[in-house]
Amino acid sequence: GDSVTQMEGPVTLSEEAFLTINCTYTATGYPSLFWYVQYPGEGLQLLLKATKADDKGSNKGFEATYRKETTSFHLEKGSVQVSDSAVYFCALTQGGSEKLVFGKGTKLTVNP
Amino acid sequence: DAEITQSPRHKITETGRQVTLACHQTWNHNNMFWYRQDLGHGLRLIHYSYGVQDTNKGEVSDGYSVSRSNTEDLPLTLESAASSQTSVYFCASSAGYDNEQFFGPGTRLTVL
Numbered sequence: 001g002d003s004v005t006q007m008e009g010p011v012t013l014s015e016e017a018f019l020t021i022n023c024t025y026t027a028t029g030y031p032s033l034f035w036y037v038q039y040p041g042e043g044l045q046l047l048l049k050a051t052k053a054d055d056k057g058s059n060k061g062f063e064a065t066y067r068k069e070t071t072s073f074h075l076e077k078g079s080v081q082v083s084d085s086a087v088y089f090c091a092l093t094q095g096g097s098e099k100l101v102f103g104k105g106t107k108l109t110v111n112p
Numbered sequence: 113d114a115e116i117t118q119s120p121r122h123k124i125t126e127t128g129r130q131v132t133l134a135c136h137q138t139w140n141h142n143n144m145f146w147y148r149q150d151l152g153h154g155l156r157l158i159h160y161s162y163g164v165q166d167t168n169k170g171e172v173s174d175g176y177s178v179s180r181s182n183t184e185d186l187p188l189t190l191e192s193a194a195s196s197q198t199s200v201y202f203c204a205s206s207a208g209y210d211n212e213q214f215f216g217p218g219t220r221l222t223v224l
Contacts, residue, residue: 103154
């Protein structure tokens, strides 16, 4: 079945460092891809999404590009802040389905 | 403002008891979902509904049931709670295909 693999955490960075969280997927057809973020003690919220190959999703300084040839959707941010400390989840929905398949999550801690 | 709420936020129960977790959304979304979040597993889909009177099994549905009698609510019932069902449970809703899923704040359930 469809699956998402994301880099194991935790990831610890200093403020203003560059962030990459790797995400690759296995799916039949043409999935839509998502990054969700979970701040401590809260539910998940959508960070960005891309619905077709070569689309770039962006929000709050985060970016991810849908790469069909490498089945990847890596999350990047040029300069992280302490407030970015959270757990990040990569996810996909198969075409025609509303169901989300999640990766295991990557915990990011940003130190001042 | 529209929102999605869950109750209770914390619950401790004993093995064998029936437990119901409530989920209520005021988005008027047709689609509603229940997930469980466990360390090392990310989020896994338990049950979902695409509208009133519609319910479907997800990846980890054994021991759980849902019913959808109106648009706003999708209660999750554990028929006979087991220690393996100790987890954090999230409810989510969405308007339709590829639309953002909005998550509730979660219910932390402990089964002793």
